[in-house]
Amino acid sequence: MILNEYLKEEWILLNQSLKNQEEVFYKIAETAVTNEIATNINEVVEGLKRREEEGTTGFLEGFAIPHTQNEAILRPAIIIIQNKKGIEWNSLDGIPSQFFISLLIPKKEAGTTHLTLLSSLSRMLMHEDIREKLKNAGRSKEIINVLQHLNH
């Protein structure tokens, strides 16, 4: 139930051919605005860049979690992008990033439900088997199934 509020099938983009970090950020922002998650592409891109500057969001085995908390964001949401090739992301283990789980959070949080969800998501990503399943997912539905674990 809860997951469906923050992650919809249309927000999962598979098999993308993005070439660099800028394009990934732009794609995330564009998806957000098209789906009425955010009001302004540039603000979202800037927010993602700012967070990235504080410290890379690429952590292990090609996974990255670019995120931002921003006035331009209307509702908390998870946008997922699966890219065909790895993109240089300055990640902790040096491996280029291919699987992006982007967390978009509104500036004024009315509650902490989404924060708990996001922290659960982060914890999940530390598990090898979860990462394997996500990487090999062929359809958006599969990804949502894997992440259903969050709904306990």
Next chain:
Amino acid sequence: MAQKIKIIAATGCPTGIAHTFMAEEALKKAAEKLGVEIKVETHGQVGVQNPLTKEDIRKADGVIIAADKDINADRFVGKPTVDVPVSKAIKDAEELIKMIIEGKARPYRIKNIQNKSMETEDLTKGSGLGRQIYKHLMNGVSHMLPFVVGGGILIASSFLFGIHSADPNHESYNRFAELLNKTGGLGFQLMVPILAAFIAESMAKRPGMVVGFIGGMIAFTGGAGFLGGIAAGFLGGGIIFLLQKIFSGLPKSLDGLKAIFLYPVLGIFLMGLIMFPLVEPMTTINEAMKSFLSDFQGSNPILLGFIVGSMCAFDMGGPVNKAAYVTGTALLAEGNYYFMAGVSAACITPPLIIAFATVFFRKYFNQSEQNAGLVNFILGSTHITEGAIPFAAKDPLVVIPILMLGSSVSAILTYLMKVQVPAPHGGFLVLPVVNGAFQWVFAILIGSLIGAFIYGIYRKRTYQE
């Protein structure tokens, strides 16, 4: 079978959304794999979760700090500790736990504050003296800001009752206005000492704060203004570093003595020894600037405007700014209303520069700066120049010249248009008695907008680096 090794950990990343919990999970997984017990306290946006109790800390065989923010590490003094950035725990959690198992973790000591902050900086970004200085300045400014805002608004509010309404001897006297003015005034008096105190605190924690506070008071009472406060702050940190070095050979059992006695007493003494002589010349500088200025009284308006503008914006609260202001009020008493007009314009402009910049270039300012920027509309309009100090303090080498330029433009235009202002204070509240009110406001706006534009472009440039 031997009892399991107990490890406690605290994780925290600045945004508090993801890395904090990823580190927690990584540590838990690694602990399970290596057969040790672990309890992890997380510092995320929801707050502190799973807090470590005194009992937990007492029983722990080792501590892992995986944080890029303050997680109150003083609790762990004496415990074998591994202290790393949060990303290290995500990547190499097992390695960290092994360090504790193999007894390779050293007892945690507060002594290493300076080294630790430099290490963390090195690991996350390129460090450098510039970044260090900026970090210390920022700490001072962020603590000072509420005093400026709170104090300034109260003072401005008192002016609504009349600019002399706090003066018991004046006909417009009002007790409530006096209360507002006095209370707000205290905020202003504390501004510079607080700035100095927390610049020093960023460098050397509490001992630094104490010494910096005193140094700031000396700067303030000695008329050295906020520039003197900045100097006192860095001096305070430096004095404590020096004392730490000198006493580093003392046995650990005397650590308490150092904190409660040696550092405060010697630190304050050294601060007084150095600062008092430094502020002595302030009065001389002030007198010199006054006589310098009076030489230019009758000269051409452009030159005068440039000098007055630059002086007013140079060291708000310091000897130069004061010299210009006092000259203005003295000439006012003699019936020269023209001079004061330029001084006022130059004093109103700096906060307005800040205010306009935070509005037009909003993106390049953080939330608290934006709020302070809005407040500066009120402060500027009521001739409370100090509103600009927090912004100038962050970046004096760049911001002060910009403020000087903007103020000069305002003053020059004011003099060219021969505006007359018969009041020593109050800003736009005295518009009814200004001769040439429209021109005056126009001049001030031009200067402010020019300054705001340049400041905004500068912020944009630094933001994009």
